[in-house]
Amino acid sequence: MRSLLFAPATKPELVAKLADRGADAVVFDLEDAVPLGAKVTARPQARAGAETLLAQPEGPAVWIRVNAVPTEWFEADVAEAIPRGVAGVVVPKVESGEQVQVVRAALAAAHLAELAIMAGIETAAGVVRADALLAPPVTHAYFGAEDYISDLGGVRTAHNQEVLYARSRVALAARVGGVHALDQVVTDFGDDRRFLADAAEGAMLGYRGKLCIHPAQVTLAHQAFTPSAEDVARARALLAAYEDAAAAGQGAIAFDGQMVDEPLARQARDIVFRAGGD
Amino acid sequence: MRSLLFAPATKPELVAKLADRGADAVVFDLEDAVPLGAKVTARPQARAGAETLLAQPEGPAVWIRVNAVPTEWFEADVAEAIPRGVAGVVVPKVESGEQVQVVRAALAAAHLAELAIMAGIETAAGVVRADALLAPPVTHAYFGAEDYISDLGGVRTAHNQEVLYARSRVALAARVGGVHALDQVVTDFGDDRRFLADAAEGAMLGYRGKLCIHPAQVTLAHQAFTPSAEDVARARALLAAYEDAAAAGQGAIAFDGQMVDEPLARQARDIVFRAGGD
């Protein structure tokens, strides 16, 4: 999953278009994109939107983002807004193992125990406990920079230095826990260069894809999280030279000005693999 | 508290001036600013200086920085140098929960149990244990970059990359523990631009104010930790548009090229709040 495209549950007119954008996954949002006065009416809208998408052949995976566990809406969100067939539930602002257990119990009560769980790590407490939270039954996670900085009381900037610590820590915890991690939103939806730069940072830090809040960001996310043709060609050439050397009993070679041994060979294999090669 | 202005306890001639500088708080220092040979005589000087300031109407909050808990001076510092009426005690180089308990006991023995405790996190061990240390009874904290890098055996630079990890971690731990965190000193006291840049970084990372080692830094600290008029105007406009949309049943809007939903609205509310608005 390189892209997870958000859509407010309250905008049914968007549903038909969502499937066309090529996102790896789509999420109907009951949380931040829905105002307080519409929380209840948004549930059947999310459900109907999800069912419409699920009925389409070769549509994207569909997720539902419920409101956070401590809110008054969480329980009914899970019980009423999630149709069979969705891939998973997105739970924002996860802060404790107890909350994860509440999610699991609510899914079981709704006969949705098979759903994947994506935890939003986007508060100070969530980041501090990321090592414990990012492990089964949680299977996916995202880092939410806007909410994190708001909760921390910091200032968001375009250079992202204020989130480097938390963004690095969450990606690392996800890797150790076997959790698929998605990188932060870029709210400037018209700025392609910023999105690509931000996504390149995310990829560099170990994220596998990006939250998208505008359809135009989907293509950019796929571009950023798929190795370029040049990268793949270089990786293949490096591996060929490395394997020739190994066959001759050598384990470290000079290639293109670099000392190449197992770690760089592993990086090259990973590039070829992510490009869909063998 | 946006500014905490340090004054060596051994310079009584500075006392009269201290109240005029507009600092939110002033601290008489018995630790790093006092040489070994003057540790004992500095105590009555700190006490007298504090009493003079406390007697002034509308003076700043007054704190005393004692020597670190494991030193031979700590106990008598607390017993002899702190008059009634001070806001709190600053304890440098805090490294363990046991030390915090020693501080609490020493304050109780001196009939000063009501004082706030500010912990200096400025050693490798202090940073590693920040999650545990930055919680009640500790109410305030500062990150001490110079001492931290000295203890770590690193090199201090103007770009602060060598402290980004520790400075981020301490601010985060303080937020989770409900502790008011102050940012590192800028030792180049004549370089206003550097101070402002450094303070902007601190604010970005979640700090609430700055240690000041020169009166001229106080105004700069207040400027850095108070949102600008432009920021406040933009935040108000964003909130007005967001609330209009919510009244119409919409939870996410495009504003000034950004996708705005709850997280950005929260950041805007925080800016208005910190500017003293409603």
Place this chain on the structure above:
Amino acid sequence: MRSLLFAPATKPELVAKLADRGADAVVFDLEDAVPLGAKVTARPQARAGAETLLAQPEGPAVWIRVNAVPTEWFEADVAEAIPRGVAGVVVPKVESGEQVQVVRAALAAAHLAELAIMAGIETAAGVVRADALLAPPVTHAYFGAEDYISDLGGVRTAHNQEVLYARSRVALAARVGGVHALDQVVTDFGDDRRFLADAAEGAMLGYRGKLCIHPAQVTLAHQAFTPSAEDVARARALLAAYEDAAAAGQGAIAFDGQMVDEPLARQARDIVFRAGGD
């Protein structure tokens, strides 16, 4: 130890040259520099190479890097490849306290219990557990950026932002645990400027030296991890001014535009000490 020069165990023709390069320590590598097909034959080569170097008067300290504990090669590597007289064993990809105990037991079984243990922290799990791992019986450590990013699934860059979190965390954990930490490899062995910049970052973050994968990097590492003549002269001048002031009862002075008290004096003493001064 400012430099640890790697040599593949399989290249006996390099051995004679190794002692001339002036490295503080040399390591014969059985791991990443040796291909799968040569793992067994590399053991006597490592042993013979080490013995040759150890027989030289005033040669460098000699280490052996074995394969990681979970591999099929680890046990025989320790039993067969390490002659008496080597300084220590380098264990790559250390991830748990159990692995450290296995290392200790294997050394004891081989009558090598007195050897120093250098742990490679170069996987996601290793970084997350660095606080626990970097303590006795581990005496030395290195941070392996290439392997770490490969394991994390990130992207290596020349600006190192993707490893700033992990590289900072490992140096800090090493300091707290009393472990001598060496900084990451620079694989571009012909780029002196990059090596020096990278080494300056490592020194800034608290590392004591550098892994070297090419003899030309040794001199650069020593240059980077030894204070410059200018730094030493400035440190001595600062200390002289500071000590004069202390003798006059003053603890904080203005020096060269900076407010100098104990933390800056400590940094200056450290510079003089590392330069070999008194």
